[in-house]
Amino acid sequence: MAPRALAWRTAILAAHRDETPTAATLVLRVPGWSGHLAGQHVDVRLTAEDGYSTQRSYSLAAPADGELIELTVQQVAGGEVSPYLTEVLAPGDPVEIRGPVGGWFTWQPADTGAVQLVAGGSGIVPLMAMIRARQLAGSTAPFRLIYSVRSPGQLYYSAELGSLAARHDGLDISFAYTRAVPDGWPVPPHRLDAATISPAVWPAELAPACFACGPTAFVETVADILVSLGHHPGRVKTERFGPTGG
Amino acid sequence: MDDSYCDGNALAGPLAEVFAVDMTAATGRCASCGQAGPVAALRVYDRAPGLVARCPSCLEVVLRVVRAPGGMWLDLTGAASLLIALPAG
Numbered sequence: 187m188a189p190r191a192l193a194w195r196t197a198i199l200a201a202h203r204d205e206t207p208t209a210a211t212l213v214l215r216v217p218g219w220s221g222h223l224a225g226q227h228v229d230v231r232l233t234a235e236d237g238y239s240t241q242r243s244y245s246l247a248a249p250a251d252g253e254l255i256e257l258t259v260q261q262v263a264g265g266e267v268s269p270y271l272t273e274v275l276a277p278g279d280p281v282e283i284r285g286p287v288g289g290w291f292t293w294q295p296a297d298t299g300a301v302q303l304v305a306g307g308s309g310i311v312p313l314m315a316m317i318r319a320r321q322l323a324g325s326t327a328p329f330r331l332i333y334s335v336r337s338p339g340q341l342y343y344s345a346e347l348g349s350l351a352a353r354h355d356g357l358d359i360s361f362a363y364t365r366a367v368p369d370g371w372p373v374p375p376h377r378l379d380a381a382t383i384s385p386a387v388w389p390a391e392l393a394p395a396c397f398a399c400g401p402t403a404f405v406e407t408v409a410d411i412l413v414s415l416g417h418h419p420g421r422v423k424t425e426r427f428g429p430t431g432g
Numbered sequence: 433m434d435d436s437y438c439d440g441n442a443l444a445g446p447l448a449e450v451f452a453v454d455m456t457a458a459t460g461r462c463a464s465c466g467q468a469g470p471v472a473a474l475r476v477y478d479r480a481p482g483l484v485a486r487c488p489s490c491l492e493v494v495l496r497v498v499r500a501p502g503g504m505w506l507d508l509t510g511a512a513s514l515l516i517a518l519p520a521g
Contacts, residue, residue: 289454428438
């Protein structure tokens with residue numbers, strides 16, 4: 187059999203952390219893992235006893251810690267893969283993965299320029315990997331994050347984001363809520379629009395590297411707004427979830 | 433808005449089965465309209481058998497990937513060219 191550029195391998199669940207009532211971070215031990223870039227993802231494959239198999243892509247949520255990698259998985263009701271990963275897979279259980287893959291929607295700590303991140307829902311995951319990679323490397327690249335969620339309870343990593351922002355070391359975070367807002371929030375819930383993005387985003391003159399990730403319609407809207415604000419389309423990188431098969 | 437597609441980032445795993453370098457960062461030129469852009473920015477429809485990647489500008493099919501037992505079928509009829517960055521040396 188010819189050698190494959192990329193093969194499936196077995197990872198073991200090392201730990202499970204709930205992020206929200208419907209999302210969990212899986213810490214996987216992958217023997218021989220040789221690191222990855224922030225923004226890359228892995229494919230996860232499940233195979234039933236009868237041989238039926240199905241696979242999904244999940245963004246890596248953090249830099250590797252030796253052989254440990256982290257994925258954050260949003261549970262999709264009725265999905266074939268995500269309910270198994272978030273509710274059934276237990277520490278010590280094996281799961282097949284391949285990766286890291288993807289070389290376009292990535293950020294490297296050697297990049298010192300301004301970075302604009304825009305996340306819709308679970309689109310935060312690869313952007314959190316960039317934020318954590320920045321932190322781990324001691325990078326001073328100026329980062330801004332706009333994080334849009336349905337309601338405060340849907341925020342991933344909220345305590346960590348809060349403490350990172352409180353350091354005032356070049357990471358600014360703006361939250362936006364589309365269905366329900368926290369008590370005392372100054373504006374009612376609404377879809378992320380130009381009026382919300384415009385004051386929170388780096389000015390186009392700064393030529394930030396922009397990364398937008400989330401559901402397809404969200405990403406299309408955000409990318410259009412960024413371009414309308416003068417950001418060069420070549421500097422607006424996007425990752426769309428599309429129809430979530432879960 | 434049409435939410436039935438994702439994008440070329442989803443091609444990274446399938447294409448990494450056969451290509452030694454990441455193909456999503458490659459620049460593809462649409463054979464239909466001539467638009468050039470990263471493979472990662474193509475519109476990808478994954479509900480067909482396999483993956484169908486369309487030009488974000490003219491929506492014509494640029495490439496198709498079908499993984500079958502024992503092989504992969506890669507149709508590049510709609511791609512005029514692919515520019516792949518390689519490390520020096």
